[in-house]
Amino acid sequence: MRVLCLHGKGTSGRIFKSQTVSLRSKLEATTPNIEFDFVDGPLLSSPAPDTPLFYEPPHYAFYEGTDINAIRASHKWLQELLERDGPYDGVLTFSQGCALVSSYMLYQQWYEPEAQPYFQFAMFICGGIPITALKDLGVHVSQEVEDLDVMTKKQLLEKTTAEVTKDRWQLTDYASVVRRAQFDSDDCFGLNLNRIPAELKIRIPTVHVFGEKDPRLPASIQLAGLCDPYIRQVYNHGGGHEIPRAKEVSEELAQLLQWCAIRGSWPGQETTRHQ
Known part of the structure; x- marks a missing residue:
């Protein structure tokens, strides 16, 4: 079993490999035939704000900014990688890696509805679909969604927590809103999931890992809402915008x-992957 591993913006495959040691060691103990392939993004980047100083450069990104042409260029890079080094059974992603893979899947489903997906399963850690990509695919994105996207990205750069996001809704039970927003909803943090066609819902098994203190939590929940709820798991690791490493969480x-x-790999699923 081969798993492609894509890091966050401003880190690298080497850093992502180090960050997932605990998770991988526990999985390898029960799945000895699993192989993780860590890949660097195609662009050099400044280090992410939360990248520890002991992780020396170079640092990479899959794209810069939010321009749709940059995002589509990253899709072309990913497809060439898959055609050259694949096939992969699944994909493990963090932050910008999530944005790259999830948007790539949606474009493939929308423009090539009969094509077979490149992955059988995906784990998304602290990441969502770029708002620019949703708009390019014809999804109605309200001003509220765009404003929230800008605000949470700013919070992330300033290394703040999701408290401002909670205050925005003035909620007494924020956790219940997070749970409701994962399913077909008129208000998944401002995004109307009921107005999005089935062709723009990811149809492979997925796991969505988010941190309740992560400013980008709404993006993670929106991505979960855009995946099939019957073959999806959602997990709150309790922290911020990070790859959790605590023993219990890694397990x-x-x-x-x-x-x-x-x-x-259930019957019917394994036949849907590119060979």
Whole structure:
């Protein structure tokens, strides 16, 4: 079993490999035939704000900014990688890696509805679909969604928590809103999931890992809402915009990734991957 691993903006495949040691070791203990392939993004980048100083350069990104041409160029890079180094059974992603893979899947489903997906399963950690890509695909994106996207990105750069996001809704039970927003909803943090066609819902088994203190939490939940709820798991690791490494959390994530991989190999699912 081969898993493609795509890092966040301003890090690298080497850093992502280091950040996932605990998760991978627990999964490899129960799935000895699994292989993780860590790849660097195609562009040099400044380090991410939360990248520890002991992670030396170079740092990479899959694209810069939010321009749709830059995002589509990253899709072309990913497709060439898959055609050259694939096939992969699944994909493990963090932050910008999530944005790249999820948007790539939606474009493939929209423009090539009969094509077979490149992955059987996916784990998304602290990441969402770029708003620019949703708009380019014809999804109605309200001004509220765009404003929230800008605000949470600013919070992330300033290393703040999701408290401002909570205050925006003036909620007494923020967790219940997060739960409701994961399903077909008129208000998934401002995004109307009921107005999005089925062709723009990811149809492979997925795991969505978010942190309740992550400013980008709404983006993670919106991505979960754009995936099939019957073959989807959602997990709150309790922290911020990070890859959790605590022993108990790593064990949970390993189990979730194993579930996702098993579900992706069920009869009917394994025939839907590019060979």
